[in-house]
Amino acid sequence: MRLMVIGHNTAYDYLLAVGIFLGVIVGLKLIQTLVLIHLRRLAKKTKIQVDDAIIEVFERIKPPFYVLFALYLATRTLTLPPIIETVVGLAFGIVLAVEIAIAIGRLIDRLLEIRVKETDGSENDKAQLSSVLQTIGRIAKALVWIVAALMLLANLGVNVTSLVASLGIGGIAIALALQNVLGDLFSSVSILIDKPFVVGDLIMIGEHSGKIERIGLKSTRLRTPLGEELIISNRELTNVRVQNFGRLQRRRALFTLGVTYNTSSEKLRRIPEMMRKIIAAETTAEYDRCHFVRYNDSSLDFEIAFYANTSDYNEYLDLLQNVNLAVYDVFAAEGIKFAFPTRTVVMEK
Structure with missing residues (x-):
């Protein structure tokens, strides 16, 4: 039996590609459904909310990703012009990297949101913690997107190693310039998580004392007994002895x-x-x-x-x-x- 050949592929090849295309879409959707059912069962047995965050990430995987993934696998069975194979492979690589980066970003946002909700304290404390964690989340998501971009460049044939090496000196300069800022940022996270003091507490640092009015990303603001505002960097607060009179019971x-x-x-x-x-x-x-x-x-x-x-x-x-x-x-x-x-x-x- 002689099969019709179209563009270096037989009709059977095309039928096989279509079958793979449809089968992969159905298979991925079925796998997603089964995984979600299993995760929801596990989530009902636990009190933590991390599993809920993972479920939300899986739920947001949409059909367009399945379609492109199925198209990529289906075209592997066909003999196509190099330009088409390159375009399909590149498109799949871009979508895969973007989808993974978006999923990780959503997971980071959800985990930080859970961390804020589980924090004991006033609404003001939660708002300040949320502000700090959002900044950390943006930094983490930026790193994820940088890694995704490097993966894409590697797929395009760019020498990522030499690119990273060329950016190394600039990165060191930026890190040195941001050293104090990052130190204050991480100190503020330490203060908000460890809670040596909270807004409204009366504290004494050396010869200075005052009530805490605001704990920011870079500094903490106190109102002294004389009425003036005292601004102290968060890094300094974590490196000195602080007397907290706000915790006094008597x-x-x-x-x-x-x-x-x-x-x-x-x-x-x-x-x-x-x-x-x-x-x-x-x-x-x-x-x-x-x-x-x-x-x-x-x-x-x-x-x-x-x-x-x-x-x-x-x-x-x-x-x-x-x-x-x-x-x-x-x-x-x-x-x-x-x-x-x-x-x-x-x-x-």
Whole structure:
């Protein structure tokens, strides 16, 4: 039986190519459906959302990709002019690289979105974390597209190794120029993930203190007690010791009271009980101790300690003021005098 030949291919070759073309499309769609069914079953058994992100990536693989892939495989069975084979191969390579880059980009976006949703904190904290992660996501996706472009250039016959080597010096220069910026960026990610402090916390760095108003990509802004805005780079914040007063559940007050030496023994013994009653009268205070601790040059010293059940510094100062005024009133009523530096000179003939 003699088969008709068209363009170096028999009718059987064309029928085989059409069969491969249709079979690959149906096969790929069937594989996608089965994989999605299996992944959805697994996703129902887990609480993590990473598998949901992978499912979304698989769902977005569209028929045009199947068609081009099937066309590429079908044409491999035919004898075609070199120009057509080159065009089909190049088109398939471009679509494959683009599809993979897009899929990885979608996966990166979804994973970062999940990371933000799973973060505990205020909406402001989540917004700041989202801003930082979006920047990191853009950098990661840019790297993916660079790799995809290099793969395409390699398929076109370009010497990728020499191209990368020629760009190496420029890359080093750019990296050095962006060293500080990238350092601040990664420091901000560290701050937002580790959370040594959050917006609204009162912190102290060296001699400076203030409430955190904003944690940005490059710097953190504080409002000092005097009202001015203090801007500190994130890299500096991760390299110094930071005191965070915003995490205080309660504050401890410790102070010394000195009374005069002519205070009677009876009144000295009553002072701890006086202090206990004064502090117990304050609803936000918790008495700790009061002891006669030393004979000073011009005073008999008592050391008093109590807790203020508040993290707000202004409320703590109000409480301390109430205690001090109450001590003054009680001591005045009892005839107990506060000591102050004095010197007695005894003159003899």
